[in-house]
Amino acid sequence: MTHTDAGTELGPVHPTAIPTPVTGLTASEVAERVARGEINDVPVRSSRSTADIVRANVFTRFNAIIGVLWVIMLSVAPIQDSLFGFVILANTGIGIVQEWRAKKTLDSLAVIGEARPTVRRDGVAAEVSTSEIVLDDLIEIGPGDKAVVDGVCVEADNLEIDESLLTGEADPVVKRPGDRIMSGSFVVAGGGAFQATKVGREAYAAQLAEEASRFTLVHSELRSGISTILKYVTWMMVPTALGLIISQLFVKDNDLKDSIARTVGGIVPMVPEGLVLLTSVAFAIGVIRLGRKQVLVQELPAIEGLARVDTVCLDKTGTLTEGGMDVTELRALNGSDESYVRKVLGALGESDPRPNASLQAIIAAYPDAEDWRCTESLPFSSARKYSGASFSDGNGEAGTWLLGAPDVLLPDDDPALTETERLNEQGLRVLLLARAARDLDSPEVAKEAKPTALVVLEQRLRPDAADTLRYFAEQNVDAKVISGDNAVSVGAVASKLGLSGTTIDARRLPADQEGMATALDEGTVFGRVTPQQKRDMVGALQSHGHTVAMTGDGVNDVLALKDADIGVSMGSGSEATRAVAQIVLLDNSFATLPSVVAEGRRVIGNITRVATLFLVKTVYSVLLAILVVCWQVEYPFLPRHLTLLSTLTIGVPAFFLALAPNKERAKPNFVRRVMRYSIPGGILAATATFTTYLIARNHYSGSGALDAETSAATLTLFLISMWVLAIIARPYTWWRIALVAAMGAGFLLVLVVPWLQEFFALKLVGVTMPWIAVGIAVVAAVALEVLWRWVDRRFPA
Numbered sequence: 001m002t003h004t005d006a007g008t009e010l011g012p013v014h015p016t017a018i019p020t021p022v023t024g025l026t027a028s029e030v031a032e033r034v035a036r037g038e039i040n041d042v043p044v045r046s047s048r049s050t051a052d053i054v055r056a057n058v059f060t061r062f063n064a065i066i067g068v069l070w071v072i073m074l075s076v077a078p079i080q081d082s083l084f085g086f087v088i089l090a091n092t093g094i095g096i097v098q099e100w101r102a103k104k105t106l107d108s109l110a111v112i113g114e115a116r117p118t119v120r121r122d123g124v125a126a127e128v129s130t131s132e133i134v135l136d137d138l139i140e141i142g143p144g145d146k147a148v149v150d151g152v153c154v155e156a157d158n159l160e161i162d163e164s165l166l167t168g169e170a171d172p173v174v175k176r177p178g179d180r181i182m183s184g185s186f187v188v189a190g191g192g193a194f195q196a197t198k199v200g201r202e203a204y205a206a207q208l209a210e211e212a213s214r215f216t217l218v219h220s221e222l223r224s225g226i227s228t229i230l231k232y233v234t235w236m237m238v239p240t241a242l243g244l245i246i247s248q249l250f251v252k253d254n255d256l257k258d259s260i261a262r263t264v265g266g267i268v269p270m271v272p273e274g275l276v277l278l279t280s281v282a283f284a285i286g287v288i289r290l291g292r293k294q295v296l297v298q299e300l301p302a303i304e305g306l307a308r309v310d311t312v313c314l315d316k317t318g319t320l321t322e323g324g325m326d327v328t329e330l331r332a333l334n335g336s337d338e339s340y341v342r343k344v345l346g347a348l349g350e351s352d353p354r355p356n357a358s359l360q361a362i363i364a365a366y367p368d369a370e371d372w373r374c375t376e377s378l379p380f381s382s383a384r385k386y387s388g389a390s391f392s393d394g395n396g397e398a399g400t401w402l403l404g405a406p407d408v409l410l411p412d413d414d415p416a417l418t419e420t421e422r423l424n425e426q427g428l429r430v431l432l433l434a435r436a437a438r439d440l441d442s443p444e445v446a447k448e449a450k451p452t453a454l455v456v457l458e459q460r461l462r463p464d465a466a467d468t469l470r471y472f473a474e475q476n477v478d479a480k481v482i483s484g485d486n487a488v489s490v491g492a493v494a495s496k497l498g499l500s501g502t503t504i505d506a507r508r509l510p511a512d513q514e515g516m517a518t519a520l521d522e523g524t525v526f527g528r529v530t531p532q533q534k535r536d537m538v539g540a541l542q543s544h545g546h547t548v549a550m551t552g553d554g555v556n557d558v559l560a561l562k563d564a565d566i567g568v569s570m571g572s573g574s575e576a577t578r579a580v581a582q583i584v585l586l587d588n589s590f591a592t593l594p595s596v597v598a599e600g601r602r603v604i605g606n607i608t609r610v611a612t613l614f615l616v617k618t619v620y621s622v623l624l625a626i627l628v629v630c631w632q633v634e635y636p637f638l639p640r641h642l643t644l645l646s647t648l649t650i651g652v653p654a655f656f657l658a659l660a661p662n663k664e665r666a667k668p669n670f671v672r673r674v675m676r677y678s679i680p681g682g683i684l685a686a687t688a689t690f691t692t693y694l695i696a697r698n699h700y701s702g703s704g705a706l707d708a709e710t711s712a713a714t715l716t717l718f719l720i721s722m723w724v725l726a727i728i729a730r731p732y733t734w735w736r737i738a739l740v741a742a743m744g745a746g747f748l749l750v751l752v753v754p755w756l757q758e759f760f761a762l763k764l765v766g767v768t769m770p771w772i773a774v775g776i777a778v779v780a781a782v783a784l785e786v787l788w789r790w791v792d793r794r795f796p797a
Contacts, residue, residue, distance in 0.1 A: 022154060022193075024120035024138035038135035040149055040199040050100060057095040057280070061234070062271045063088060069264045073639060077261040080640040080759055084268050087643065087651070091277045102284035105291035115575040117141075117148055120193065135199050142191040142354040143379070144555045144574025146184070150198035153179045157353065158190030158379045162555070162576075172381075186576035188555050189381040191354050222304050222604060225670035226279060229615065233272060236622050241267045243629040262635035266628065269621035269642045272614040274651055282603045282658045293595050294571075294587040302582035305566045307600030310665065311546040312472060312593075313538065313560070316483035316490050317357070318553035318570055319590050320497060322460040325357055325429065327365035329456035333416055341453045343393070344433060347372040348403055351389040356380055358431060359387075359403075361457055378440050380404070382484045382556035383530055390440050400440050402449055406432035407486060407528070409446050416451050420486075427492035429457040429485065459493065464591030466497045471594040476665065480524060480541075482506075482534055484556060487527025494525045501525060506533050516540040534560035551593070552577055568593065598663065605662035609728055610654040611674045612681070616724050617650060619682020620689065620717070627690045634706060636693045636713040640760050644750065645714070648743045649721035656739055657729065676795045680787050685720045688780035692716040692773045699769050708765040712773045715764065718747055719777035723784060 025033075033039065070085030116127040118140040125140055130148050133139065138154060141147065153159065153175045160172040163185040172188045175181065181194045183203045248263040249256075286303045297303060314320060330345075332338045349355060349363035351374040359380070373392045380387035386404020393399065402409060406420045409432050420430045434449035472479045479499060483490045491503030501524025509526075510516050517540035520526075529537070534550075538560045541548045550557065550564035553573030561567030562580045569581035570588045578584050585592050621642075628635050667673065696709040722744060729736045750756045757763045764770040 022120075022138060023123035025134070025136060026122055029136070030121060030134055033134035033136070038199065040131055040133040040196075040203075041201070050103070053099045053103065054096055057092050057099070057277075060276065062230070062273050062276070063092065065237075066268065066271060066273060069268060072260065073264055076257045077264075077639070080761075081261050081265075081638055083643040084639055084646075087647070088273060091274060095277045095280050098281045098284040098288075102287040102291075105288050106297065108291075115146065115148065115578065117145070117575075133196060133199055135196055137196045137199075138193050139196060140191070140193045141187050143187050143189060143356070144576055146186040146575040146579050147181050147194070148183055149196045150183050150203045151181045151194035151196045153177050153181055153192060153194045155194075156190070156192040158377065159187065159192040160189040160379075160381065161185050162188045162558070172383075186555055186558065186574070186579075189379040191379075221668065221670055222279065222607060223301075225674075226275060226611070228671050229611075229674070230272070230276070233270065233618055237267070237270045240270070240622050240625045240629075244625045244635065247629045247632065248635055261638050265637045265639040265642055266621065266625045266635045268639055269617055269646065270625070272618050274646075274654065275611055275614040278610060278614075278654055278658050279607055281655075282607055285659060286599045286603045290596060290599055293592055294585070294589075295592055295596055296571075296584040296586055297582070298584065299582045302566055303596075303600045304604050305547070305582070305600070306549060306597050307602075307604040307665065308547045308668070309477060309549045309566060309597065309600075311478045311480060311541055312549045312551065313480045313482050313534075313541075313564070315552040315554070315557055316481055316485060316493060317459075318573065318588075319551050320462060320465045320481065320493060322462055325361040325457045325459055327361050327455060328428070328458045329454075331419070331454040331456065333451045333453055336452045338453075341433060342366045343372065344391075344399075344401055344452070345403075345455065347374065347391050347393075348387075348389055348401060348433075350374070351377045351391075352379065352387065354379070358429070358457060362403075362455065376440055378445075382554070383532075384408075385484065385528075386446065388436065388440055388445065400436040400438075400445070401452075402434045402436050402446060403431055403455075405486065405528075406430055406451075406454070409434050409449055410451060414451065416454065420454065421488055423454075423456055424486050424489035425492055427459070427489060427496055429459055429489055431455040431457065461493065461496060462590055464589065468591050468594055469497055469499050475597065475663065477597070478546075480520065480526065480537075482526050482529050482537060482560075484529055484531075485527055487525065490527040491525045499524060503527070506530070506537075509533070509537075513540050513543055517544045520544075531556040531559055535563055538563045551590070568596075598661075601664060602660070602662045605664045606658045606660060608670060608673060609662075610658050611670075612677045613650045613654050613724065613728055615674060615678035616681040616685060617646065617721075619678055620686040623683060623686035624690060627686065631694070633693075633697065636689070636710050638710070638761060641710065641714050641762070644747070644760055644762075645718055645721055648746050649718065649725050653725055653729070653739055653743055657736075660736075672795075676791050677788060680791060681724055681784060684780055684784055684787065685717060685724070688720055688776050689713050689717040692776050695772060695776075696769055699772075700765065704765070707761060707763065708769070711762050711764050712769050714762060715770060715773040716777045716780075719774065720780050720784070722747075723777075723781040727784070727788065 066085065066088050070082060073082040073085070115130055117130060117133065118125050119128050119133060120138040120140055133149055139151065154177055156176050159175040161175050161181065162172050163182060175192065244266045245263050248259040283303060287297050290297055330338065330341065332341055345362050346366040346368045349359055349366065350368040352359055355363060375390045375392060378388040385408040386402050388400065388402040390398065390400045406417060410417055416432070423430050432451055433453040433455060434451050436445050437448045437450065438445050469479055481490055481494050481499065487503050487505040502522060503525040504519065504523040506526045506529040509519055516536060520537060520541055521544065534557065538548050538550060542565070548564045549566040549568060550560045551568040552561055553570040555574045555576045558576045558580055561569065561577055566583065567581040568583045568585065569577040571584055571586035572588045583596060693709055693713040696712040700708045722740070725743065726740050729740055750760055750762055751764065
């Protein structure tokens, strides 16, 4: 049977007769409760509110710093020295718009993916949204359903509930009428109904579950890394800025307004203001792109997490194969009457009100025998690997029957297993029908059961599964197929899809974590895996340093999904799996997963790439300020110069580079990876620029000397910054080359157009000094290439 239920090894299950159903609330009773506000008003999983988005983008530490400096500049200098403020306004606006678009995408997808519990009112069962549940509603639940409110069990049909997400205890709990049912728990076997006793914010467990799964922008290595960098930048900025202010205002006998302008010109570029914006925009656009492919990102850092994944654990049913199956053959055993066997199978199908995919195939193939009466039943559980029922047949004879995995129900030496093995090798699924010698409520009901027939089922392979597995192989992501089905059968299915490797029966896996991790590294396909083992396998892989993604659609996958670095659920999967997964594939297409991985790699790889651009600027700005203070000279740049340089060498190209395709798997240690390039690059740029500036101070004299010195220093800094951009843009494609060339052409345009020369106060004087500036930049560029290659060897990422 398909493993669509979760749990660990179960104790005895006591079948219960189905009680007389109650009718639930009437329409008028529902209306009364709505009027009293007794509704389940816990907000649905959603993104931040519009007000939160505006607040987060406007009220930042660096916006405050830049804002104060902008106001000062507007009052003391020409408008072109205040351009940096307008850039900040534009950046903030872009950030707000993109996050708002991402919010709209997420909210619309959340509605599609929202759980719709079945509520019985006026005796009629109907699906409603979670927010429409009222106090005392009668809520029906079956395998895979999550309890969305607290309540008391009213009906129980072999109802088994997993409360592990609340209590940490993995063993399912058998519920009977009168027992308490907690929100956040989920059904692993059987079914029933419970009456809501606490709704909305009173259901404490529901609040916890909602908080744990709400859309968030925090807790990602990328964001925490950027926060760490910004913290260090702040520490560097404060003393450096104070020294620069004192140097420019008091030590040098300059015009007050010019001194203020040059002081601000030194402070502004220290702030990597665009880095935070670009990260938010990259994430937001990632959400929008995935949303168009019907992918609901329930936690934003999941995009980043998927970029780091090196192992993906795949559940076979619903992932590699489609949910439906077809009965292809019935083989009677031990001389059983085939027509009688067909009646038994038809009765078994009728006995389960919530049939899984295997039983649905049997129901389609063998109609119910109307004169058979079910007296008690045992629902399928993925921990047991079988289901059962007791009948009184048309002749008045009683019998108990089991349907499930042959290698679980039969002893190892039974001859029927040889035939089962042969069928499994063809990728077929085989169920055993056996007549039990014991009562259904016996803990050893399967012992001494008499094999009666083999039911052969054919699974439908997903047409896109082979291509998806090939993609993972190309991207160096190990795929592990973890299934509750027979290992040989699962291995045959994987082989048909082109996934090669060792097939292992999970019942033979070592129990200790280290031994299991070693076996997992060596094997590819694992069969007969229990739900608890799935969880243990995820933990074992993580103990060997793997970043693990887990896909699944049944409640037997919930525990593993929760523990995996990234949980991916199908949209048609159980409510419990959708609740714990960070990513939901709403179109149920496994083929969407490469797009999700690619989006994560694009975001993280590109942010790591462009962060170097921003931080090289921060490093050279701080160092230039220190050099200016030490040499007691005027700061070489006005704000307009650095606004021009930042726009052409960082702002515009970074935006395009951040949104470009990037297939490189994200690596850890973001701060170390970025700073190992930024610090030497920034030091080199500052040293070369200040060298040009000092030479220019000795070269030029007279009234326009400072402007000429500034222009020469700007030329050197621009050329070095362009070389940093050229390195960051590698590997080259036509559009990357065009981007770098366009930025160079933009600067050249400023140098040759008279009114732009005047606007940006940039005019190269003479021939000697400009060529010296170029020469110094060329030497620095060569040194930069050598230095970064040395860093790659000396400090590998």
